[in-house]
Amino acid sequence: ATRFPKDTFNSLKYLLGAPANADVVSYYTTIATPTLVASTRFTVGIPKPAGKTWEVEELVAHQLAYVKHLAEEAAGERVQDVVITVPPYFTQFERDALADAVEIAGLRLLTLINDGTAVAINYAMTRSFPEPERHIIYDAGASSTRATIVTFSTGSGDAKGNSAKDTTSVTVNGIGYDRVVGGTEIDRRLREILIADFSKRYGRDIRSDPKAMAKLWKEAGRVKAILSANSEAMATIESLAYDIDFKTKVSRAALEGMCSDIKHRFAQPIYDALDEAGLTL
Structure with a gap:
């Protein structure tokens, strides 16, 4: 990814079925290096050699084909049918894409299922619930944060009242959900800390350097993981740009300060889900 940032396609879920003028497309340009162009279908594509364009569905298909290959190697048999989980906020356009x-x-494709629902079904498969139970399934993922409220109950008899x-x-x-707040947004903000430090020290702007930005993105993810368990972490990138070896210390307090305006948004999906269910904590 750091060697060929323009040919590395990450976080494509943001672009699936998205109109070219959507806010999520603008956001994607702040976290990824590939150039985006408007397609003839009013969505976006990514340029490739010979003046052609990758459609987002094609790139996602390559990823799915690779996953299929890995699954077949692990299972030792052909894989054909799939059930895929999607975020609950996916529109019909995104699901069709x-x-x-x-x-x-x-x-x-056998079916698409909301990811919270899939977790709930998996949880219920090995359990019984003599009394109804209500659970909150919370997922602060990479690209978004979701909450699902589910009720589990176990009863006897079939739909016709027969013994079963x-x-x-x-x-x-x-x-409830927030389409932007997640691990990726924290990575983006941590990268901003590194960019600001580099600019302050060396008086150079590296935002237009795709390789430098890709290196910073990779390092931001590593530093975030360290800060999850430590109060400080050292960011180190050899030959970041202009033959400069970049090294700086980042504190958890600095990252928390950078993310202070979105802190409440991690909890908001829970309250939204409760509101939709007509419940309170």
Whole structure:
């Protein structure tokens, strides 16, 4: 990624089915190095040699095909049918774009399921609930933060009242989400700290250097992981730009200060889900 930043395509979920003028497309340009161009379908694409353009669905299909290859190697058999989880905020356009990518990858899509619902079903598979239980499933992921409120209950008998083995039902009561706040946004802000430090020391702006920005992105992720358990971390990048070896100390307090305006947004999806479910804590 640091050697060929223009040919490295990360965080493509932001772009699936997104109109070229969408806010999420503008946000993508702040976290990724590839150049974006408007496609003939009013979405976005990424230029490739010979004047052609990668559609986002094509790039996601390459990723899915690689995952298919890994799964087949691990299972020792052919993989064809897939069930894929998606964020609850995905629109029909985004879901259709992902379905197209699955088809391009040579897979057969059985269904798409919201990720919180998938977690709930997995949790319920090995448990019974003599009394109804209500749970909050919270996921502060890389690209977004989601909360899902579900009710689990186990009862006997089938839909017609006949005797049958106990069955467990999973009911989704409410969802909440923030499409931007997550690990990626923290990485972006941590990179801003590093950029500001470099500019202050050397009086040079490196935002227009794709390789330097890719190196800073990689280092920001490493430093974030260290700061999750330590109060300070040393960022070190050899030959960052202009033949300068960059080294600086970053404190957890500095990162928390940089993220102070979004701190409350990590909890807001829980309150939104509770509100939709008509519940309070």
